[in-house]
Amino acid sequence: xxxxxxxxxxxxxxxxxxxxxxxxxxxxxxxxxxxxxxxxxxxxxxxxxxxxxxxxxxxxxxxxxxxxxxxxxxxxxxxxxxxxxxxxxxxxxxxxxxxxxxxxxxxxxxxxxxxxxxxxxxxxxxxxxxxxxxxxxxxxxxxxxxxxxxxxxxxxxxxxxxxxxxxxxxxxxxxxxxxxxxxxxxxxxxxxxxxxxxxxxxxxxxxxxxxxxxxxxxxxxxxxxxxxxxxxxxxxxxxxxxxxxxxxxxxxxxxxxxxxxxxxxxxxxxxxxx
Numbered sequence: 001x002x003x004x005x006x007x008x009x010x011x012x013x014x015x016x017x018x019x020x021x022x023x024x025x026x027x028x029x030x031x032x033x034x035x036x037x038x039x040x041x042x043x044x045x046x047x048x049x050x051x052x053x054x055x056x057x058x059x060x061x062x063x064x065x066x067x068x069x070x071x072x073x074x075x076x077x078x079x080x081x082x083x084x085x086x087x088x089x090x091x092x093x094x095x096x097x098x099x100x101x102x103x104x105x106x107x108x109x110x111x112x113x114x115x116x117x118x119x120x121x122x123x124x125x126x127x128x129x130x131x132x133x134x135x136x137x138x139x140x141x142x143x144x145x146x147x148x149x150x151x152x153x154x155x156x157x158x159x160x161x162x163x164x165x166x167x168x169x170x171x172x173x174x175x176x177x178x179x180x181x182x183x184x185x186x187x188x189x190x191x192x193x194x195x196x197x198x199x200x201x202x203x204x205x206x207x208x209x210x211x212x213x214x215x216x217x218x219x220x221x222x223x224x225x226x227x228x229x230x231x232x233x234x235x236x237x238x239x240x241x242x243x244x245x246x247x248x249x250x251x252x253x254x255x256x257x258x259x260x261x262x263x264x265x266x267x268x269x270x271x272x273x274x
Contacts, residue, residue: 003071003112003167005071006037006038006067006068006069007038007040007068007069008039008040008070008071008073008160008164010022010025010040010074010075011042011053011074012041012044012075012076013044013045013050013075013083013086014075014077014086021075021116021152022073022075022116023041025039025073025075025157026041028153029157032157033161035160036164045085045087046086047089047090050083050085050096051091051095051099054099057070057072058102058106061106061107066106066107070107071112071114072111073116074116075116076116077117082095097130097136100113100136100137101133104136104137105134108261109134109138109188109257111136112137112138112140112169113142114141114142114156115141115143116152116156117142131195131196132254132255133255134254134255134257134260135188135255135256135257137188139185139186139188141176141183141186143183144184146182147180147182147183151180152180155183158175158179159173159176169187170185188268189256192252192271195255196248196252200245215237249271252271
């Protein structure tokens with residue numbers, strides 16, 4: 001996995017009494033390591049300012065016709081469900097994902113997220129839970145559990161020095177993991193596999209029966225009255241759900257956006273249907 005970005009944007013949302021890790025990272029990358037791209041720090045204290053910034057980045061990239069590709073680094077508190085902002089507001093992954101998805105579509109599936117966030121790797125659920133939509137990011141770097149904050153500055157400096165110097169994702173993540181083994185790197189193909197495996201599980205046995213009943217429960221009385229036998233509707237719904245599994249390649253293409261941008265296909269591994 002290679003990374004080609006135009007600017008590193010650090011989104012910072014910490015209380016004033018806390019160590020301003022975003023500012024420290026920006027200063028280190030600009031003055032000590034002198035990385036080859038601009039490093040910009042943006043304070044996003046509220047949910048509205050956070051989402052408006054993602055929209056602004058999307059518009060900037062759109063104006064450049066996708067040529068300007070930001071890399072996003074988050075210095076924000078978090079948990080498995082989302083971000084806790086300086087304003088004490090909480091942003092769940094499900095709210096953030098559509099904004100990131102629109103940005104990622106604009107840049108042809110090139111957005112990389114780096115999360116200075118406890119349990120930040122759970123951001124992948126925002127993608128993995130939606131294998132039928134374009135991915136909200138190309139790559140993700142984050143921890144799957146709380147991490148010791150003391151190691152974060154050195155770890156991120158090593159990561160960015162390697163990544164922005166070589167453009168190679170895997171060695172950069174390995175440099176980060178030397179300080180913080182809780183961190184992992186996840187690419188789009190991995191996210192799709194995770195999401196698809198969850199979907200396939202819901203297409204079998206008791207989980208399938210429960211899904212069918214939920215769908216039947218949403219059918220109006222008028223629709224039910226027009227059905228000769230409600231049992232036939234249950235069978236038809238179950239068959240439709242199971243048939244989706246047969247088209248995994250098409251859904252993967254949509255997830256990685258090769259149906260929109262065929263020219264990017266060489267960046268992604270092929271996942272064959274089973």
